[in-house]
Amino acid sequence: MKALFRFDVICDESKIQKTIAVSKESFLSEESEQTVSHMEFLYQQCKFIKKRWWLMQGLLLAFVCFLINNSETDFTVRRILGLTGPLFVILIYPEIWKNRSYDALEIECTTFYTIRSIYAARLTLFAGVDMALLSAFYAVATLLSRMTLWEMLTQFMLPFNVTCCICFRTLYSKRINSQALSLLLCVLWAGAWSVLVLNDAVFRAISVPAWVSLLAASVFFMGYTLYRGQRKWQTIMEVKPLWI
Numbered sequence: 001m002k003a004l005f006r007f008d009v010i011c012d013e014s015k016i017q018k019t020i021a022v023s024k025e026s027f028l029s030e031e032s033e034q035t036v037s038h039m040e041f042l043y044q045q046c047k048f049i050k051k052r053w054w055l056m057q058g059l060l061l062a063f064v065c066f067l068i069n070n071s072e073t074d075f076t077v078r079r080i081l082g083l084t085g086p087l088f089v090i091l092i093y094p095e096i097w098k099n100r101s102y103d104a105l106e107i108e109c110t111t112f113y114t115i116r117s118i119y120a121a122r123l124t125l126f127a128g129v130d131m132a133l134l135s136a137f138y139a140v141a142t143l144l145s146r147m148t149l150w151e152m153l154t155q156f157m158l159p160f161n162v163t164c165c166i167c168f169r170t171l172y173s174k175r176i177n178s179q180a181l182s183l184l185l186c187v188l189w190a191g192a193w194s195v196l197v198l199n200d201a202v203f204r205a206i207s208v209p210a211w212v213s214l215l216a217a218s219v220f221f222m223g224y225t226l227y228r229g230q231r232k233w234q235t236i237m238e239v240k241p242l243w244i
Helices: 013-032 038-048 052-069 074-090 115-145 149-171 179-198 200-205 208-231 233-237
Strands: none
Touching: 038 115, 052 074, 052 115, 074 149, 074 179, 115 149, 115 208, 149 179, 149 208, 179 200
């Protein structure tokens, strides 16, 4: 009986690969006719971001404005701003690291839009909202304490930029796959910066050209890290979209 119902099926590997190629082409052709605009894609990604992190960033800046308004010395203002920069970045960690923390990279590789597109959209959204928050913070802080743009750049933006560099460098890293380790590095940096700003003699000994060089270097390295991560994301994260 077994012999009667036995069928020997010979698989042709070349025809299987041809079927897969035709399926991919058909899928991409259909999706290309239904692609959304850049603004629609940003709006879709915005719905996946938990707005509570933006709310917490806003509350943090509001609390810092209150502290600055009631501070008596520049030393206190400097210490507050130096700690606010890293903490402001740390608040977006859960959303930025969500894909890797939940091991969702392989799942997202089955979608039409690549991980690079998803990260680019989310980073654009965070950059836009954070720019609006920081602009409002600077305007209010200037009115309350007459804080200058130079103080904002050196005492807030510099530690902020370095923390962003740590965040993005570890996010686009093969060796580091732990959000906790990345957060630890940010905390260590915040501690090192606090030691610097608490030492008034060392802080005042740093010349203006040195501050400008450090600020420019932090901006350059942050841009380079983002560019490299977006350019080589497949190699760094060791994933490949199913439809490429």
